[in-house]
Amino acid sequence: MDLKPYANYLRAASAMIAGLAIGLLATALSLNAGYGFNSLRAGPWISWPHTGAPDIDPYARAVISRSGEAPLGRDQGLAFIARTDSDGAPLNADCDYRIVDPLPSARYWTIALASSDGRLLANSTERYGYSSVDVLRKEGGDFEIDVAREARPGNWLSPGQARDFVVMLRLYDTSLDADSPPDPESFPKIVKLGCA
Amino acid sequence: MRLNIPDRYLDFAPWVIATLLVAGIVHIVSVLLMPSVAPRDALARLAAYVKSAAPAEGLVVLPQMTPGGETLPFEDPAFAEAVCVYDLAKGPLRVKTNVDGEDYLGLSFHASAGRIYHSITDRSAIKGKIDIVVGDARQIDALASADEGDAPPPQEVRLTAPAKRGFVLIRSFAKRASDQERARNRLSTISCQRFDLPQG
Numbered sequence: 001m002d003l004k005p006y007a008n009y010l011r012a013a014s015a016m017i018a019g020l021a022i023g024l025l026a027t028a029l030s031l032n033a034g035y036g037f038n039s040l041r042a043g044p045w046i047s048w049p050h051t052g053a054p055d056i057d058p059y060a061r062a063v064i065s066r067s068g069e070a071p072l073g074r075d076q077g078l079a080f081i082a083r084t085d086s087d088g089a090p091l092n093a094d095c096d097y098r099i100v101d102p103l104p105s106a107r108y109w110t111i112a113l114a115s116s117d118g119r120l121l122a123n124s125t126e127r128y129g130y131s132s133v134d135v136l137r138k139e140g141g142d143f144e145i146d147v148a149r150e151a152r153p154g155n156w157l158s159p160g161q162a163r164d165f166v167v168m169l170r171l172y173d174t175s176l177d178a179d180s181p182p183d184p185e186s187f188p189k190i191v192k193l194g195c196a
Numbered sequence: 197m198r199l200n201i202p203d204r205y206l207d208f209a210p211w212v213i214a215t216l217l218v219a220g221i222v223h224i225v226s227v228l229l230m231p232s233v234a235p236r237d238a239l240a241r242l243a244a245y246v247k248s249a250a251p252a253e254g255l256v257v258l259p260q261m262t263p264g265g266e267t268l269p270f271e272d273p274a275f276a277e278a279v280c281v282y283d284l285a286k287g288p289l290r291v292k293t294n295v296d297g298e299d300y301l302g303l304s305f306h307a308s309a310g311r312i313y314h315s316i317t318d319r320s321a322i323k324g325k326i327d328i329v330v331g332d333a334r335q336i337d338a339l340a341s342a343d344e345g346d347a348p349p350p351q352e353v354r355l356t357a358p359a360k361r362g363f364v365l366i367r368s369f370a371k372r373a374s375d376q377e378r379a380r381n382r383l384s385t386i387s388c389q390r391f392d393l394p395q396g
Contacts, residue, residue, distance in 0.1 A: 015211045019218025026223040031230075052304070054313050054358075061310040062230035065237040069270040070365050073304035073315020079270075107319075108300055108369060110274045118269030120261055128261075128273040133371035160263075170272055172300050172369070173317055 027062075036060035040178065042187040044088070045080040045169060049178035052076070069118060077106065077172040083116070085190040091166065093159040095195040096148040099167065104186045107173035108132050111145060111188070113157050113165050123160035129168075130155055149196075231309035238268055239308050242279045242363050255280045255366070255388040257380055272367070276379035280364040280388035284357060288331035288339070288393065291364055293386040295321045300369035301382065305330065307359040314355050327352040332360060335393060342394040364388060 003010065035048035036059030051060045053074035064071060072079045084090050085097060103109055112129025113121050120128045130145055136155050137143045146152040147159065147167075159165045167190065176182060231237065245267050246256045257278040258267045271277065282289045295301055295318040303326065304315040318326070329352045331339065336356050343350055366386060370379035 011211050012214070015214040016218055019215045020222050022215065022219035023222025024226060026219065027226040027230075030223075030227070052312050052315060054311060056311055058227050062227045062234075065231040065234040065310040067269055068234075068236045068238050068241050070238040070242075070268050070304070070306055070363075071270075071312065073302065073312050075315045075320075076302040076304065076317050076367075108371075110272050112273055114270065118271075119266055120263040120273055122263035127373070131274050131369075131371060134373070168270070168272070172302070173319060 030059060031063050031066065035063050040078070040080075040182055042080070042182040043086055043184040044082040044084045044190055045187050046082070047078050047080040047178075049074055049078055067118065072170065074178065077170060077174055078176060078178060080169040080171075080187075082167040082169070082190055085192050087192065089192065091164060091190075092195065093149065093162050093165055096146065096193040098191045098193055099145040099147065100189045100191060101142045101144075102186055103132075103169075103188055104171060104174060104176045104182065106132070106171035106176070109172065109174075110168075110170045111135075111157075112168045112170075113147065113159055114168055115162055116164060116166055121158075121160045121162045121165055123158040125156070125158055127157065129157065146193075148193075237308075237310060238306065239281070239361065239363055241268060242365075243281050246279065246281050253282075253390060255383070255386055257383050260376060260380075274371075275367045275369055276376055276383055277368070278366045278383040278386065280366070282330065282362060282364070282388075282390070284330070284332045284335065284360045287390045288329055288335040289364075289388065290352070290391055291326070291328045291330070291386070291388045293326050294324055295326060297321070297324065299371070299379070299382065300367075302367040302369075303328070304365050304367075305355060305357070305362065306365060307357055307362040309359065311358060313358055322351070325351075329354045330357050330364070331355070332357055338393050 035051050036057040038050050040047040040049060048060060050056050051064060051071040099111060108131060110129050110131045115121055135143045143155060145155040145157060147157050149158055249256050255278050259265060261271060261273045301318040304312050306312050333356050336354050366383060368379040368382050370376045
């Protein structure tokens with residue numbers, strides 16, 4: 001069969017199909033990369049304050065409507081997520097971590113573990129996070145939170161049987177400026193203690 | 197200047213450009229359409245829960261978060277939460293509560309398609325009260341024109357919602373795990389009611 005008379009149609013069709021595939025791939029990649037533009041970064045902690053404001057960008061809207069989450073309002077506080085430790089290595093539930101002072105000023109804060117898609121991690125303690133009120137502090141007000149599968153004295157969070165996890169830091173009624181880069185020194189460190 | 201490109205590559209150039217144009221359009225359209233086609237966004241999840249929990253409208257307290265039992269992902273387990281799913285086609289909405297000024301209470305107003313158009317905490321309460329009316333542009337106009345006259349100025353905050361459908365999410369902080377019950381009780385004192393516009 002002689003396809004020559006149809007060559008341009010075939011080319012147009014392959015341009016359409018290839019364009020469709022590349023466009024959808026670009027969408028999938030960009031939506032998995034985070035919540036659009038204007039992120040705040042401080043060490044391992046990342047926040048997207050615009051997801052809670054009317055000026056949310058189209059990428060962030062696409063991401064949150066796909067994941068089904070309802071972000072924290074911009075005037076309520078800031079939610080930070082850490083997917084790595086302070087050295088930049090991805091958080092691994094086979095390893096033990098320690099989350100150490102300091103914290104930016106806020107009326108209340110909470111530190112909680114979650115799966116990478118935002119679910120609570122089943123564990124035997126039924127504790128999923130600490131707040132500024134119920135965390136145990138040392139003399140002078142400092143605190144440490146240990147993340148480990150095995151029980152620890154003091155503040156202990158367990159990732160249960162999950163393979164990986166994220167740490168959520170939420171600052172409620174914080175005075176932190178969402179429009180300028182925060183000082184990483186004012187954020188907690190996530191220190192890897194060792195791996196099983 | 198003469199570029200030294202073989203002719204057969206130039207033949208393909210328009211098709212490559214066409215492919216990239218199509219890819220760009222597909223990318224932009226798919227990102228913009230995502231909020232309206234995503235089947236399991238926060239509004240859909242909350243509306244499904246409200247429907248299964250109670251047929252009545254108004255405020256519905258969400259179950260305490262457990263692994264596998266979360267209504268929404270990425271919520272703070274230290275909180276008790278309640279939701280008020282609304283459809284302004286049926287009339288404007290009033291959210292009202294007293295606050296004690298001690299415990300954190302956050303109210304966020306979400307339009308369908310993932311946009312928060314207003315959010316406050318108990319800190320912005322006026323004289324210990326939160327009183328917010330949500331309506332579409334026509335309903336807010338009607339309320340404003342009903343005010344004209346000798347009546348004292350309204351005490352409530354009026355919000356124009358960008359879409360007919362949406363939800364109000366209320367988060368009540370439980371400082372300790374043992375405060376969950378108290379945080380839930382605070383939620384149940386909040387009223388979220390549809391009301392009729394004044395006639396006239």
